[in-house]
Amino acid sequence: MPIIIQQRSKCIGCNYCVEQAPEHWRMSKKDGKATLIGAVQKKEFWSLKIQEAEKEKNVNASKACPVKIIQIR
Numbered sequence: 001m002p003i004i005i006q007q008r009s010k011c012i013g014c015n016y017c018v019e020q021a022p023e024h025w026r027m028s029k030k031d032g033k034a035t036l037i038g039a040v041q042k043k044e045f046w047s048l049k050i051q052e053a054e055k056e057k058n059v060n061a062s063k064a065c066p067v068k069i070i071q072i073r
């Protein structure tokens with residue numbers, strides 16, 4: 001299964017990931033950064049396993065992220 005990894009601390013809150021994959025991303029009203037919904041935190045990295053069918057949208061989110069903090073493995 002693919003895994004999304006976000007280095008959340010470096011998020012600049014541009015909303016591009018939400019536009020690409022709204023099922024997995026939302027903007028936090030608390031700190032203005034993107035939250036990977038349902039993700040597990042390990043230090044500054046958040047990760048979430050997804051289905052193969054959900055990968056493409058998140059690859060697009062990764063490509064759209066201006067600070068390159070979204071990885072898909």
Ligand code: SF4
Pocket residue numbers: 006010011012013014015016017018033034061064065066067068069070
């Ligand atoms: S695309 Fe990157 S910088 Fe922009 S909100 Fe999403 S994670 Fe943050």
